[in-house]
Amino acid sequence: MISQKLNKNQKRAVKTTDGPLLIIAGPGSGKTFTLVERIYYLITEKNVEPENILVSTFTEKTAKELMTRVSNRLNEDNIQFNLNEMYLGTIHSICLRLLEENREFTRLKKNFILMDQFDQQYFIYQKSYQYEKITGSELILGNRSRWKKAEELLKWINKVSEEMLSVDELKKSPEPQIQALGQCYELYQQHLEEENALDFSTIQLEASRLLRNHPEIQESLNEKIDYLMIDEYQDTNTIQEEIIFLLAGKKNNVCVVGDDDQGLYRFRGATIRNILEFPKKFEEEKCTQIELSVNYRSHPSIVQFYNQWMEQQSWHYENKSFRFDKKIVPAERSYYGREGVIKASGSDGRNDWYEEVYQFLISMREKGELKDWNQIAFLFRSVRNPKVVGLANYLEEREISVYSPRSNMFFDREEIRLLIGAIMFLFPQLPEVRKWNENAYLEEWEMYDQCFLEFTNELRKPENAKLLKWARKKAKAHYNLAENTDYAFAGLFYQLLQFNLFNKYLESETSYIIDSRPVRNLSLFSQLLTKFEYLHRVSVFTPKNINQLLRAFFNQYLRFLINGGINEYEDDSEYAPSGCVSFLTIHQSKGLEFPIVIVGSLESTPRKQYSDLDEVLQENYYHKNPFEPLNRTKYYDFWRLYYTAFSRAQNLLVLSCQENKASGQGTRNVPSKSFVDxxxxxxxxxxxxxxxxxxxxxxxxxxxxxxxxxxxxxxxxETCALQYKFYKELDFSPVRHGATLFGTLVHQTIEDIHKAAIRGEEGKITKERIDEWFYANYNNLIKKERVHLAPTTKEAALSQVKHYVERQNNDWSHIKDAEVDVSLVKDEYVLKGTIDLIKGQDNTVDIIDFKSEKKPDLVKEQDTIYHYKRQLEIYAHLVEERTGQQVNNMHLYYTGEDNSNPYVTFPKDGKSIDHTISKFDRIVERIEEKDYSIEKRPVKQCQNCDMRFYCNQKFKE
Structure with a gap:
């Protein structure tokens, strides 16, 4: 039975399941609670299967939270339901799943590369000269640095993808600028295909093409997916809307949820028209519209304040309204008439804003009911504003910790500056490398020089004598490099961790995010180094490449990261860390709530966010006529932004600024005219x-x-809890080795063979076709991993695959499924595995796991066999719990075994599986409790572990 806590409109939203539904959910109106109950209702009352439900959320964090809440709700009633069969995630992740499930119908090959925004911009930067050769490209790229040109081109390329603009039409345009954009986009798509790569915009574009170009796939999905729920619909873009309707098909059981007043992402291509025009997509009165307007979050005076904020704005233009007419009402809760909205500002002419804010915070802690600094969040238009950074520093100097992961302070942190200084010290040739162009002045070198000075000051201290000795020796070797090293930047980074100057940060890690910031930053730096080596296809320093790599690292890569800004670590499970006030952007605060919210940036004014090129594209090349008048969008976006900020507050909303009355040219009123009333x-x-x-x-x-x-x-x-801590919990990025490439190559080629057999294409499993699969997998793997196999090793891998095929005697009837991703939502965690299935006796299934090695001695290496047996038992548990199919036997198949029987077979043993799952549960419990203690080092594994330098020092070996 659905919850009795649902109000009238929430209950109606839960029970309206057939046909289109628009839920306008105001701030704090129990939107997630309603979605959870709606999913629960579909499962328990409508008997809907998991694969028949699609739920799209705005972030992966929201998807995980929703999955957890739904699973807990089902567990309360002992209902077994595999949530992981649902299409649950962001639109991007759902599209990616569709592409992976139907990859053979797309341009993508195995092991495709998924680029984030920095990767995408760097990718364009590295090929920028090709774009600059296109006639008219200067009209798009302007007279900027190559990096800024790449940034500008990236913006327009993403817009073409998101708006699904016709490249042919762009290329035929009479305007040279539009022609050039079409040609640049076409070249970019060609580059993506050559690299077997995707960016976040083309994920959606490829999914759209898949559905439009392959009606049989769309029809199959339409038959499967009965109910769609799309959260934050006001922030969807053109291509996302198209994908949603392609997936909905003729059933039109589409429920969209959102709040037009909180549409914030126009700069990313989102269009408010999707939610405002949603009812018009259907025949008149076919779309049910429900308003969730009771705010359970905020003090009544806060609700009244942000209602008035919206009501005093002008939303009408030329007889059209660009807002749903609504009014949020507070829930019945006693506040005894106390004020819920106040100001804490510096007085005009006194320059005392920092001190006034500080005194307010201290007073709330000493006189009020404040128990933890994390009950307070500051919201700004940008946390990188110098005044905002100044306030953060002012508070931290007075022992109020500030959590501000997007404040662009990564390169100001002590641990990062010392690392940059250390790398500079280790390469004495940098002064020559720096003079790569006598006419070029890079201001970043002033920062580098300061980092170098800070590091050398540390080297003079007696406690760093070992580091000084080691660093001098390394520097001398690098300056006169005569032969290849066995490391590049990432390898050097891990060597530095053996010294007290850096390993002290590894030891400082605690359960408090603010205290673990240094080690998290070291982890992030390791990721940046391995990404550099990946992007530049380098794994070692050589006499030929060392200076070139130094130039690229300091003058390009690091410089671009500094300019673009690096976000520090954010914990999905703890958005407001204990012991800290939060400094967030308003965009970052979307979907969150805080007891006390202090809204700054009151000097802001509405800003134009479109260019002449935007205007031309909208007027002449978009698929729809312009919706909101362009000259009004800056106002609409501004009003919505601050409405979102004000509505984050639960108990107290504080407006804060350094008041200022303009006294002449160059000064301005604060707060600005927009906020005065x-x-x-x-x-x-x-x-x-x-x-x-x-x-x-x-x-x-x-x-x-x-x-x-x-x-x-x-x-x-189990191998090493410390290794888990660094690589899994803290996300240090290991230096890539080719050890797993061999096994992956064998596995992927066998998977291709199995899938051909499952499709009934046994005749295609020929020596020639196996070679094609093998070398295609190899070429895409090395492109992704930047690691090669020696010719003899590669031949050995191919030989294992062919030997496996020969042993099957062209009989593939036993293959049931290949490389199936299976997951099971348990009480405390989600259990996952990738499994190969073969047909067993009497409608049972057998599990098979391939090992690309020789069969071990079953007596001498029984520990290894037992370890693999436990892995198979986990898989058996997954299959039986998730699918209901009974597992009969479990097999290990050793593809490297030439002579004897390659199989090791275990009959399924229920008691043994229960024991293995119990042990799994205990290990997960240790991980969740952050217990990474080890009795002794696993010597064999230490030899190839990047953290060995640190551990040698830690264990004094």
């Missing part, structure tokens, strides 16, 4: 005694179940 009537915190009596809520826990698999988690933890 709302700001002026507010009382200063110093004149409102009631705020100290205000009950302050605690930050709500974010309950997210983590995913664990035997090979990626339990195996690593």
């Amino acid at each position: 709302s700001y002026t009537p507010l009382k200063s915190w110093r004149h409102v005694d009631d705020i100290y009596k205000l009950e302050i809520d605690e930050i709500k826990d974010v309950n997210i179940k983590k995913e664990y698999s035997f090979t990626s988690h339990i195996n690593v933890f």
Whole structure:
């Protein structure tokens, strides 16, 4: 039975399942609660299967939280349901799943590369000269640096993808700028195909093409997916809307949820028209519209404040309204008439904003009900603004910790500056490398020089004598490099961790995010180094490449990262860390709530966010006529932005600025004209005694179940808990080795063979076709991993595959499924695995796992066999619990075994499986409790572990 806590409109939203439904969900109106109950209702009352439901969320974090809440809700009633069969995730992740499930119908090959925004921009930068040769490209790229040109081109390329503009039409345009854009886009797509790569925009474009160009796939999905729920619909773009309707098919059981007043992502291509025009997509009165307008989050005066903010704005233009007419009402809750909206600002002419904010915080802690600094969040238009960074520093100097992961302070952190200084010290040739162009001045070198100075100051200290000795020796070797090293930048990074100057940060890691920031930053730096080596296809320093790599690293890569800014670590499960006030952008705060919200950036004014090229594209090349008038969009976006900020507050909303009355040219009024009517009537915190009596809520826990698999988690933890800590928990990026390339290559080629057999194409499993699969997999793997196999090793891998095929005697009837991703939502975590299935006796299935090695001695290496047996038992548990199919036998198949029987077979033993699952549960419990203690080092594994330098020092070996 659905929850009795649902209000009338929430209950109606839950039970309206057939046909199109628009849910306008105001702030704090129980939207997620309603979605959870709606999914629960479909499962329990409508008997819908998991694969028949698609739920799209705005972020992966929201998807995980939703999955956790639904699974907990089902567990309350002991209902078995495999949520992982649902299409649940962001639109990007759902599209990626569709592409992976139907890859053979797309341009993508195995092991395709998925680029983030930095990768995409760097990818364009590295090929920028090709784009600059296109006639008219200067009209798009402008007279900028190559990096800025890449940034500009990236923006327009993504827009073409998101708006699904016709490249042929662009190329035929009479305007040279539009022609050039079409040709640049065409070249970019060619580059993507050559690299077997995807970016976030083309994920959607490829999914759209898949559905439009292959009606049989669309029809299959239409038959399967009965119900769609799309959250945050106001922030969808043109191509996302098309994909949603392609998946919905003729059933049109599409429920979209959102709030047009919180549409924030026009700059990413989102269009508010999707939610405002949704009812018009269907015949009149076919679309049900439900409003969730009761705010369960905020103090009544906060609700009144942001209602007035929206009502005083002008949403009508030329007889059209660009907002749903609504009014949010507070839930019945007693606040005894206390003030819920105040101001805490510096007085005009006194320059005392920092101190005023500080005094307000201290007063709330000493006189009020504030228990933890994490109950307070500051929201700004940008946390990288110098005044905002200044406020953060002011508070931290007075022992109020600030959590601000997007403040662009990564390169200001002590641990990062010392690392940059150390790398500079290790390469004495840098002064020559720096002079790569006598006419070029790179201001980043001033920062580098300061880092170098800070590092050398540390080297003079007696406790760093070992580091000094080691660093001098390395520097001398690098300056006169005569032969190849066995490392590049990432390898050097791990060697530096053996010294106290850096390993002290590894030891400082605690359960508090603010205390673990240094080690998290070291982890992020390791990721940046391995990414550089990946992008430049380098694994070692050579006499020929060393100077070139130094030039690329300092003058390009590191410089671009500094300019673009690096976000520090954010924990999905703890958005407001204990002991810190949060400094967030308003965009970052979307979907969150805080007991006390302090909104700054009150000097802001509406800003134009479109260019002449935007205007031309909208007027002449978009698939739809312009919706909102372009000259009004800056106002609409501004009003929505601050509405979102104001509505994050639960108990107290504070507006804050350094007040200023413009006294002449170059000065301006603060707060700006946009805020005056709302700001002026507010009382200063110093004149409102009631705020100290205000009950302050605690930050709500974010309950997210983590995913664990035997090979990626339990195996690593059992091998070495410290290795797990660094590589899995802290996300240090290991220097890539080719050890797993061999096994992956064998596995992937066998998977191709099995899938051909499953499709009934046994006749295609020929020596020639096996060669094609093998070398295609190899070429795409080395492109992705930047690691090669020696010719003899490659031949050995191919030989293993062919030997396996020969042993089957062209009989593939036993193959049931290949490389199936299976997951099971358990009480405390999600269990995952990738499994090959073969047909067993009497409608049972057998599990088979391939090992690309020789069969071990079953007596002498029984520990290894037992380890693999436990892995198979996990798989058996997954298959039986998730699919209901009974497992008969479990097999290991050793593809490297030439002479004897390659199989090791275990009959399924229920008691043994229960024991293995119990042990799995205990290890997960240790991981969740962050217990990474080890009794002794696993010597064999240490030899190839990047953390060995640190561990040698830690264990004094």
